[in-house]
Amino acid sequence: MRKFNWLRTTMTAAAFTAALAACAPMQGRQTAGEYVDDVGITTQIKAELIKDKELPASQINVETMQQTVQLSGFVDSAAQKAKAGQVARNTQGVKDVKNDILVRK
Numbered sequence: 001m002r003k004f005n006w007l008r009t010t011m012t013a014a015a016f017t018a019a020l021a022a023c024a025p026m027q028g029r030q031t032a033g034e035y036v037d038d039v040g041i042t043t044q045i046k047a048e049l050i051k052d053k054e055l056p057a058s059q060i061n062v063e064t065m066q067q068t069v070q071l072s073g074f075v076d077s078a079a080q081k082a083k084a085g086q087v088a089r090n091t092q093g094v095k096d097v098k099n100d101i102l103v104r105k
Contacts (some may be wrong), residue, residue, distance in 0.1 A: 030065070030066060034066055034067075037067065037093060038064040038065060038066065038067065039064070040093070041064045041067065041069065041091060041092075041093050041094060042062050042063065042064045042069075044091050044092070045062045045064075045069065045087060045088050045091050045094075046062050048087045048091065049062070049084060049087055052083070052087065054080065054083065055075070055080055055083060055084055055087075056074075056075060056076070056080070059073045059074050059075065060072075060073040060075070060084055060101060061073045062088070064094075066095075067093055067094060067095040067096070068094075068095055068096040068097075068098065069088045069091075069094050069096070069097045069098070070097075070098045070100060071084055071085060071088060071097065071098070071099045071100060071101050072100045072101060072102075073101055073102070074101070074102050074103075074104050075101055075102075075103055075104070076103070076104055077103060078103055080101075080103075081099060081101045081103055084099070084101055085097055085099040085101075
């Protein structure tokens with residue numbers, strides 16, 4: 001039951017994000033197709049971060065522009081920062097990752 005709730009929540013978030021993407025203004029040089037692809041990448045990364053119980057997903061921000069992902073926010077260790085970067089790099093469609101997450105001292 002727990003897995004079903006997670007899947008339902010993830011799918012609802014993805015659908016909501018896609019719906020918002022259709023209404024959002026175009027940014028810079030992105031085409032509509034690129035924007036939708038970027039939203040999908042962001043959604044997938046956020047879902048993977050949430051799934052990983054070792055990462056404070058609510059403290060990690062994910063933004064994607066032309067398949068380049070920027071991570072920001074705060075984590076408690078360098079290992080968490082590296083793991084978040086690895087999750088982003090392993091996501092299909094990602095060309096580059098800029099890991100700007102800060103490690104709390």
